[in-house]
Amino acid sequence: MRIVHVCPRFHPDVGGVETHVYEVSKRLTKHFDVDVLTTDPRGIYPSFEEIDGITVRRFKSIAPSNAYYFSIDLYRFLKKESSNYDIVHAHNYHAFPALFAAMTKGRNKLVFTPHYHGKGHSPIRDFLHRPYKVLGNVIFEKADTVICVSKFERNLILKNFKIDLSKLFIIPNGVNLDEFKKIEKQKDENIKIILYVGRIEKYKGLDYIVKALSYLPGNFILEIVGKGSYKSKIVKLARNLNVVNRIRFYQDLSRDELIEKYAKANVLVLLSEYEAYGLVVAEALACKTPCIVANTSALSEWIDNRNVFGVNYPIDVNMLAKLIIKTSEVEVKDIDLPTWDYAVDKLIDVYLKLN
Numbered sequence: 449m450r451i452v453h454v455c456p457r458f459h460p461d462v463g464g465v466e467t468h469v470y471e472v473s474k475r476l477t478k479h480f481d482v483d484v485l486t487t488d489p490r491g492i493y494p495s496f497e498e499i500d501g502i503t504v505r506r507f508k509s510i511a512p513s514n515a516y517y518f519s520i521d522l523y524r525f526l527k528k529e530s531s532n533y534d535i536v537h538a539h540n541y542h543a544f545p546a547l548f549a550a551m552t553k554g555r556n557k558l559v560f561t562p563h564y565h566g567k568g569h570s571p572i573r574d575f576l577h578r579p580y581k582v583l584g585n586v587i588f589e590k591a592d593t594v595i596c597v598s599k600f601e602r603n604l605i606l607k608n609f610k611i612d613l614s615k616l617f618i619i620p621n622g623v624n625l626d627e628f629k630k631i632e633k634q635k636d637e638n639i640k641i642i643l644y645v646g647r648i649e650k651y652k653g654l655d656y657i658v659k660a661l662s663y664l665p666g667n668f669i670l671e672i673v674g675k676g677s678y679k680s681k682i683v684k685l686a687r688n689l690n691v692v693n694r695i696r697f698y699q700d701l702s703r704d705e706l707i708e709k710y711a712k713a714n715v716l717v718l719l720s721e722y723e724a725y726g727l728v729v730a731e732a733l734a735c736k737t738p739c740i741v742a743n744t745s746a747l748s749e750w751i752d753n754r755n756v757f758g759v760n761y762p763i764d765v766n767m768l769a770k771l772i773i774k775t776s777e778v779e780v781k782d783i784d785l786p787t788w789d790y791a792v793d794k795l796i797d798v799y800l801k802l803n
Contacts, residue, residue, distance in 0.1 A: 449479075449480045449481070449534045449535065449799065449803060450480065450481045450483075450532065450533045450534050450535075451476060451480045451481065451482050451483070451533065451534065451535050451537060451799070452482070452483040452484070452485055452533045452535070452536050452537065453469050453472070453473055453482070453483070453484045453485070453537045453538075453539065454484075454485045454486075454522075454526070454536060454537065454538045454539065454545045454546065454548070454549045455469045455484065455485075455486050455538075455539040455540060455545060456486065456487055456509075456511075456517035456539075456540055456543040456544075456545050457486055457487065457517070458470065458484050458486040458504060458506075459499060460493075462700070462701070462703075462706075463647075464563065464621075464724075464725070464727045464728075465539055465540050465563050467621075467727060468539070468561070468563070468597075468621055468727075469484065469539055471622065471624060471788040471791075472788065472791065472792055472795060473500075473502045474499075474500040474501060474502060475788060475789065475792040476792060476795070476796070477500065477501035477502060479796060480799075481503075482501070482502050482503070483502070483503045483504070483505065483533075484502055484503070484504045484505070485505050485507070485522060485525065485526070485545070486504065486505070486506055486507070486545070487506060487507050487508070487509035487511070487517045487519045487522060487545065488506040488507065488508065488509070489508070489509045489510065489511035489517065491508065493506050494506070495507075505525070507519045507521040507522040507525065508521055509521075509522070513677055514676075515542075515543070516543055516544055517543045517544055517545060518544045519544070519545070519548075522545060522548055523548040523551070523552065526548050526549060526552040527552045530549070530552045530553060530554045530555075530556050531554030531555040531556055533556050534556060534557065534803055535556060535557045535558075535559055535799055535802065535803070536549050536553070536556045536557070536558050536559070537558075537559040537560075537561070538550065538558065538559070538560050538561070538587065538591075539560075539561045539562075539563060540561075540562070540563050541562035541563065541564045541584055541587065542563070542564075546560065546562075546587050547583055547584070547586065547587055549587075550586050550587040550589075550590040550591065551586065551590075553590050557592045557593075557802040557803065558590050558591045558592050558593075559591065559592065559593045559594075559595060559798065559799070559802070560587055560588070560591035560593070560594050560595070561594075561595045561596075561597070562587075562594065562596070562601070562605065562724075563597065563601075563724050563725075564596075564601055564604060564605055564724055565601070565604070565722040565723060565724045565745060566604050566608060566722060581608070584609075585609060585610075588605075588609050588610075588611050591615065592615070592802055593615055593617060593798055593802060594611065594615050594616050594617070595616075595617050595618075595619050595795070595798065596616060596617070596618050596619075596724075597618070597619065597620055597621050597724055597725040597746075598618065598620065598724060598725050598746035598749055599618060599746075599749060600724070600745050600746035600748070600749060601724045601725070601746060602616055602618055604745075617794075617798060619791050619794045619795060619798075620725065620786045620791065621725050621727050621730065621786070621788075621791065622730075622785075622786045622787045622788035622789070622790060622791040623730045623731060623734050623785045623786065623787055623788065624787070624788055625734065625785070625787055627703070627707060627734075628707065628734040628735055631707065631710075631711050631734075631735055631736075632711070633711060633735070633736045633737075636712070638667060639667050639668070639669055640664075640665075640667055640668045640669070640714045640715075640776050641668075641669055641670075641671055641712055641713045641714050641715075642657065642661070642668060642669070642670045642671070642713070642714070642715055642716075642717055642772060642776075643670075643671050643673070643709060643710065643713035643715070643716045643717070643732070643737070644657060644670065644671070644672045644673065644674070644716070644717060644718070645673045645674060645706070645709070645710075645716070645718075645728040645731075645732075646673075646674050646718065646720070646728060647674050647675070647676040648672065648674050648675055648676035648677070648678045648679045648682060649676045649677060649678050650678050650681075651720060651721045651722065652676075652678075652718075652719065652720050652721075653718075653719025653720055653721065653742060653763070654672070654678070654682055654719070655681075655682060655685055656719050656763045656765060656768060657670060657717050657719065657768075658670065658682060658685050658686050658689065658691065658695070659685070659689065659765045660765050660768045660769040660772060661686075661689070661691045661694060661695070661769075662689040662690070662691050663765065663766055663769035664769050664772065664773065666694070668694070668772070668776075669694045669695070669696065670691075670694060670695045670696070671695075671696045671698065671709060671713065672695065672696070672697050672698065673698045673699065673701060673706065673709055674698075674699060675699040675700075679697070707731075707735065710731055710732050710734075710735035710737055711735045711736075711737070713732070713735075713737045714737070714738075714776035715737065715738055715739065715740060715772055715775045715776045715778075716728065716729065716732035716737050716738075716739045716740070717739070717740045717741075717772065718739065718740075718741050718742070718747065719740075719741070719742040719759065719763065720741075720742055720744065720745070720747060721742065721744055721745070721761070722744060722745040723744075723745050723746050723747050724745070724746055725746050726741065726746055726747050726750055729741060729747070729750050729756065730785050730786075733755060733756070733780060733783050733785060734783075734785060736779075736780040737780065738755050738756070738757075738775050738776075738778040738779075738780050739755065739756045739757070739775075740756075740757050740758070740759060740768075740771055740772065740775055741756060741757075741758055741759075742758070742759060742760075742761060742763075743758035743759060743760045743761075744761060754778075754781070754782070755778065755780045755781070755782075755783055757771060757774075757775055759771065
């Protein structure tokens with residue numbers, strides 16, 4: 449069976465969708481011929497290469513503010529080659545490659561993993577998100593199977609699109625536990641590290657963490673791993689609150705460097721208004737780092753009040769600060785995380801039923 453995954457970006461780029469497609473694809477190579485079609489708006493990667501047994505093709509694209517990933521070359525390739533694959537597996541409702549995979553569907557079966565959270569990442573993109581829904585419907589209509597990564601995502605899709613429930617499956621993201629086997633929890637008794645990992649956008653709620661920092665003792669510092677359009681406003685806010693010297697920014701870290709950040713942190717905080725899954729929560733827990741999340745979207749499914757604690761919107765910053773202090777002392781225990789091996793086993797079942 450020939451499988452091709454279509455996604456906006458791919459390894460070594462870092463992100464939730466990028467990690468998902470990479471971890472799934474490299475395991476599928478043990479069973480099938482696997483290609484990945486993706487875009488490279490910066491033109492920094494080879495247009496054709498093999499990574500861990502995966503044949504990767506990259507196409508030039510237009511991606512203003514790291515969005516949309518519009519590639520006419522990718523569209524042309526799919527139009528010519530789609531029927532030569534048994535399954536075209538498209539990822540990410542919020543960018544054009546998945547739409548192109550639907551528009552060019554031929555004899556192949558189409559599997560769609562939307563990673564859908566219902567909104568754009570900025571006011572402008574949120575505005576454009578509404579007319580795009582007309583095009584987005586095409587993907588769901590053409591898809592033979594839609595795979596959601598959480599109950600929240602499934603319910604949101606059912607609410608926003610007319611889709612047959614029988615086409616929907618839930619297969620959660622996984623964790624590569626081998627990456628974390630030799631990790632030992634590292635603590636510096638002199639400082640407490642609050643960790644944030646993700647895009648720096650307003651909807652992520654990072655401003656609340658910065659505000660909470662001003663309520664915390666001086667030995668608490670905030671490490672931010674990521675980049676995005678909201679960074680300048682976060683820096684301005686930190687300066688106004690006189691906490692900028694307690695914040696450290698990192699971006700484009702290697703996988704090993706990111707895991708080290710998880711391991712050294714006392715608490716991970718993610719206050720997104722909407723997430724389809726929350727992969728960074730799983731990875732933090734794999735490093736025995738307790739978490740605080742917003743009681744919203746798929747993040748609510750992580751809250752157990754033992755290892756993961758929730759806060760409600762509107763967020764009370766003073767209460768958040770107190771919860772950070774409390775959670776930073778928690779020892780993570782009794783966690784049962786889904787693995788990528790489990791996810792791929794379930795995915796193979798879906799593929800085989802389609803063929």
